[in-house]
Every structure is written in C-alpha cells, then in structure tokens.
Amino acid sequence: xxxxxxxxxxxxxxxxxxxxxxxxxxxxxxxxxxxxxxxxxxxxxxxxxxxxxxxxxxxxxxxxxxxxxxxxxxxxxxxxxxxxxxxxxxxxxxxxxxxxxxxxxxxxxxxxxxxxxxxxxxxxxxxxxxxxxxxxxxxxxxxxxxxxxxxxxxxxxxxxxxxxxxxxxxxxxxxxxxxxxxxxxxxxxxxxxxxxxxxxxxxxxxx
Numbered sequence: 001x002x003x004x005x006x007x008x009x010x011x012x013x014x015x016x017x018x019x020x021x022x023x024x025x026x027x028x029x030x031x032x033x034x035x036x037x038x039x040x041x042x043x044x045x046x047x048x049x050x051x052x053x054x055x056x057x058x059x060x061x062x063x064x065x066x067x068x069x070x071x072x073x074x075x076x077x078x079x080x081x082x083x084x085x086x087x088x089x090x091x092x093x094x095x096x097x098x099x100x101x102x103x104x105x106x107x108x109x110x111x112x113x114x115x116x117x118x119x120x121x122x123x124x125x126x127x128x129x130x131x132x133x134x135x136x137x138x139x140x141x142x143x144x145x146x147x148x149x150x151x152x153x154x155x156x157x158x159x160x161x162x163x164x165x166x167x168x169x170x171x172x173x174x175x176x177x178x179x180x181x182x183x184x185x186x187x188x189x190x191x192x193x194x195x196x197x198x199x200x201x202x203x204x205x206x207x
Contacts (some may be wrong), residue, residue, distance in 0.1 A: 006039065010046050022050050036074060038081070041067050045085065048092075057096050064089040068105075083113055087127060090134070099138045106131045120154045128154075141180045148173040162203060167196045 006029045013021035026043040033040045044063050051060035068089045071082040086109040093102035110127045117124055132147035152173055155166040174189035 006043055007046075010043060014046070014050055019050055019054065022047055035066070036070055041070060041081075041085075045088065048088070052092065057092055061089070061092050061096060064092055077108075077112055078116060083109060083123075083127075087130060091130065094134050094137065099134060103131070103134045103138060106134055119150070120158050122158075125151060125154055136176065141176055145173060145176045145180065148176055162196055162199050164200060167193055167200060170196065 006025055009028075010022050010025040013019075013025060026040070026047045029037075029040045029043040035041075035044075044067050048060040048063040048067070051057070051063065064085065068082070068085040071079065071085045075082050077083075077086075086105055090102045090106040090109070093099075093105070106127065110124070110131050113121070113127055114124050128147050128151055132144045132151070135141075135144040135147065148169065151169045152166065155163065155169050159165055161167075170189055171193040174186045174193060177183075177186035177189060
C-alpha cells in the first residue's frame with residue numbers, strides 16, 4: 001500500500017466525519033509498516049487531530065506523545081517533523097491543564113528552533129507565541145510579557161510596524177502589561193496599537 005493512498009483514505013474519512021474509517025486507515029498503515037515508520041507516524045498525527053476535533057484530548061495526547069518520542073529518537077530533535085510533533089503535543093498538554101510539562105517541552109523546542117533558524121523566523125514566532133500562551137495560563141505574566149516583547153520586535157523587523165500582525169502583537173503585550181498592573185507600560189502600547197491600526201486602515205483605504 002502506498003502512503004499517498006493511506007493519506008487520501010484518512011483525509012476522506014476525516015472529511016466525512018467517519019472516525020472509525022480514519023482509525024482503520026491508521027491501523028492498516030501500522031500493520032504494514034510498523035510504528036517506527038514515518039508514514040505510520042504521519043497517520044497517527046492525523047488521527048490525533050481527529051480525536052481533538054471530537055474532544056477526546058486524552059486519546060490525542062497518547063498518540064502525540066508516541067509520535068513525538070519516536071520522531072525524536074529516529075530523526076532527532078532538529079528534524080522539522082519532530083519540532084512540530086513537539087508543538088502539537090505541548091498544545092494538547094496545555095488544553096489538558098498539564099502546564100508544567102507543556103511549558104518544559106515548548107521552551108526546549110523554541111530554544112532549539114531559534115538557535116537553528118534565528119529569532120525572526122516565522123516558525124520561531126509561532127512557537128514563541130505558543131509558549132507565551134502557556135506562560136500566561138500558568139500565571140507567569142512577566143515571562144509572557146518578555147516573549148511578547150520579542151514577538152513585537154521580530155514582527156516589526158520582518159513585516160514593519162504598520163502591519164496587522166505587529167499591531168495585534170502590540171495590543172497583546174499591552175493587555176499583559178495591564179494584567180501585571182504595569183499601567184505606565186501598558187498605556188503607551190495601547191496608544192501605539194490604536195495609532196498603528198488607524199494608519200493601517202488608512203493605508204488600505206488609499207491602496
């Protein structure tokens with residue numbers, strides 16, 4: 001059986017909302033290739049997304065943990081598929097309230113990716129935002145704000161200040177500063193966000 005066939009089989013089942021068929025597709029791939037196979041791991045990742053869409057986070061967690069551990073062992077932590085397996089696993093852990101483990105995995109993941117690709121890489125910014133979300137939920141507002149400040153700086157360098165992504169990042173940082181009780185830090189950021197949003201709308205209206 002070719003992997004493309006398994007992928008199409010699973011995608012069709014997922015589109016139709018047929019969980020049992022999506023499970024059978026993964027089981028078929030597992031029986032033919034074994035679990036320590038890239039194609040099977042991809043099928044397991046897709047099935048985990050089905051579990052998440054059904055609200056079964058515990059089953060998704062189990063699959064994602066196996067995928068992450070196996071990819072890390074076989075491909076190493078720097079492989080892109082391992083990086084995103086770590087991110088998916090951390091996101092599910094966060095939803096389950098396992099915040100310490102989620103924070104540990106995402107922190108290590110971000111440090112690794114930032115070292116390889118640089119601080120302004122788009123994927124680095126996604127991981128940084130995800131870690132900031134975990135820090136916020138843990139109650140580490142200072143840690144969250146530090147990451148958000150890095151986000152504002154990176155987005156400004158890559159996309160400029162008059163960009164919706166940068167404007168939203170500034171607004172998020174302002175909100176975190178406000179929650180910290182740092183109103184002197186929050187007010188200038190709020191004003192900047194409003195000003196740059198107006199400039200963005202004016203730019204679009206005259207384009």
